[in-house]
Amino acid sequence: MRSPAADRRRPTLWDGLTALLVATAAFLLLAALQSEPGESLTAAVTLDGEILAEYRLEEITQPVTLTLDELSYPLTLLVEGDGVSILHSDCPSQDCVHTGKITQAGQQIICLPNRLIVSLTGTHDLDFDAVTG
């Protein structure tokens, strides 16, 4: 089975174009996902599609910890006035903990083993301007 790609010894122009295509796709997607920065941030904790808890960050003066023991891998969330982070999780991968603190609209912490999503959305103060995603 002959393949021209297998016999080349150096990158070609087409390789550059492939890389450019991937980069363009990344930036287009990034732009499409960019959410409108709102005046205030709302953090929503969603488990398996259902909202468990919602916090308006501007109303948080003292950091709040939320411990979810009923999950398959119990975890602890820290909600602060400027963002949300996961303090501790019993899951093996620890991806959610490594994500760190999310502070901007559109950012998310995803815990796949638990099917848990913590998302920040920007909300305007007017009710009819609410954005759902």
Place this chain on the structure above:
Amino acid sequence: MTHGLQRLTRSAVLTALALALSVAEGLVPLTILFPLPGLRLGLANLVTVYALCRLSGREALLILTARCLLGSLLGGNLMALAFSLTGGLLALAVMALLVHLPGLSLFGVSIAGAAAHNTGQILAAIVVLGSRAPLVYLPPLLLCSLVTGAVTGGVSMLLVQRLPAPGRA
């Protein structure tokens, strides 16, 4: 008969190699440097590229499937299997197409494969979560796949050229 035996042995050795590479990679996860869920160097992809270039698409598919199944038995779970299989199959499909195009080298093939792998993983995550939330991870993952794809592409280029073609040795 001897020919069939040769193919079987070759595929088995390559599967073991792919498995060992992916386990070894798990020991030094890139996510420590750069916390992005799903980020991997994709060393096992070297074996897929080699199999595509020097064996056949069918063998590459067999090796990939066996590696994913065995890998999930070794350290993962069913969900990890869903991710590695969707990503791996999509990457293999894309690379199998591109490897026969004139004009591309293994750099381009590997970059496209890495990008396809990440896209497949994110698609699997979207299905598992029932939400399009994981899509936010795709742009940074795609940008990382430029680097990881170029690295594995460079290595696979060396590998394919330095290793004697099987069956003729």
